[in-house]
Amino acid sequence: PLWPRPTSSALAGSAENDGPHPPSEVLMTYGKSFTRTLTRTLTAATFALTLGLGGAGGATAAVPSPTPGELRAYDIGSTYVSGVSSGGYLADQLHVAHSATFEGAGIFSAGAYDCAQGSVNTALYACMDTYMPRRTPAQLEQLTRDRAAAGRVDPVANLAGDPVWLHHGGNDQTVDRAVNDDLATYHRDFGANVSYDTSSAAGHAWVSPLGEVACASTASPYVNNCGDDPQRAMLxxxxxxxxxxxxxxxxxxxxxxFDQNRHAPGGNAAAVSMGKDGFAYVPKACDSGTGGPCRLMVALHGCRQTYGQIGDAFMRQAHLNEYADTNRMIVLYPQATTSLDNPRGCWNWWGYGGDTHYADKSGRQITAIMSMVRQSGG
Incomplete structure (x- = not known):
């Protein structure tokens, strides 16, 4: 093939053991199978930022300039989580680990809970591409039950009836639809109320009417405009x-x-591949504390969508703040960052940095985000 297969040395070791190429760099670089056609291969070689999500022109939304401050307790009546790609995986991990807190999840382009099993090779070749075997939804469901019994995640009974909204684009060549299908099956089997949209022609991206990227593309800043409004459907x-x-x-x-160091384990956000600064959009109605409770939405960017990489583009174009103003909703935007073993700024869904509990309550990024959620009143 014209796109070379990763060498054994590049793939050697676990997600926390760098070889000649850091495993997460391999994960970013070899996003699609070399067995595909030349056209698809060249497309993937150009765009595969694996779970880093796509640049054309489009509408531009306003977002307030950041105001330094701290998270404080708001009147929160319900808490939800959403995300795309690596952020979609982490959104699901948060929902499963803390199902007593999160009442539902909205996910663009990700697979079932802990599909990666702590392995970069599994993440790359089974949980994005699908030519390697991966655990079935039934196996991952049993894994979840076992973790619940051990207290590592909340009881699975909490998942029954929870609304789960899923989206996968027809031109997504980064995460195969079969992987997204597994996520739908996983939650349906636990009795969730699943809505699964596969009608879009989107590439690998968060899709929004404010997106600047052409629908079928996969290009920075990975917010695509397909002429519809998935946020309305999701919410x-x-x-x-x-x-x-x-x-x-x-x-x-x-x-x-706000300062994410205050929420990270050990007070060091960088040590868990999170940025110093996080953001929260707080509508005037929620800030004033009048008129009743507000909802809290945790919104998780994908790889190469951090504030340090694309500025406020994800927060501007995600089309959540506009609904926040009219629907009494605070939007929390935690931030990952780049690091030696996470060069694309992805959320931890395969166990990088030696975090063997990345998918349960003890996960370092999960711990940090839950501190933010609780500080906000969620």
Whole structure:
């Protein structure tokens, strides 16, 4: 093949043991199987930032300039999580590990809970591409039950009835649809209320009417415009009721920029491949504390979508703040960062950095985000 297969030395070792190429760099570089056609191979070689998500022109949304501050306790009535790609995997890990807190999840392009099993090779060749065997949804469901029995995740009974909204684009060549299908099966088997949209022509991306990338592409900043409004569909499903239309007026809230070190284990966000700064969009109605409780939405970017890499593009274009203003919703935007074993700024869904508990309550990034959630009143 014209796109060479990774060498055995490059793939050697675990996710926390760097070889000639850091395993996560291998994960980013060899995103699609070399057995595919030349056209698909060249496309993947150009775009495979594995779980790093796609640049064309499009509408631009406003977002307030960040205001330094701290998270404080708001009146939160319900808490949800959403994410794309590596952020989609972490969103699912958060939902499963803390199902007593999260009432539902919205996920663009990711697979079933702990598909990677702590292995970069499994993550790459079974949980994105699918030519290597991977654990079945039934096996991962039993793994989840075992972890629940050991107290490593919340009881699986909490997942029954939870709304789960899933999206996979027809031009996504980074995560195969079969992997996303497993995620749908996993939650259906636990009795969740699953809505699964496979009708889009999107590439590998978060899809939004404010996205600047052409629908079928996979290019930075990986927010695609397909002429529809997935956020309305997602929020309607998660909230179990119609939502108010997104505002078209200037946003009335504050984008709080807070120190993630205060929430990271050991007070060191960089040590768990998280950025110093995180963000929260707080609408005026929620900041004032009047008018009743607000919802909290944790929104997780994908690889190469961190603030350090693309600035506020994900927060501007995700089309969540516009719904936040009209639906009493605070949006929390935690931030990953790049590191030696995470050069693309991905969330930890395969066990990099020696975090063997990355998918359960003791996971370092999960611990940090849950500290943010609790500080916010979720």
């Amino acid at each position: 309607t499903h998660l909230f179990g009721a119609p939502v108010q239309p997104a505002t078209t007026a200037p946003l009335d809230g504050t984008l709080v920029r």
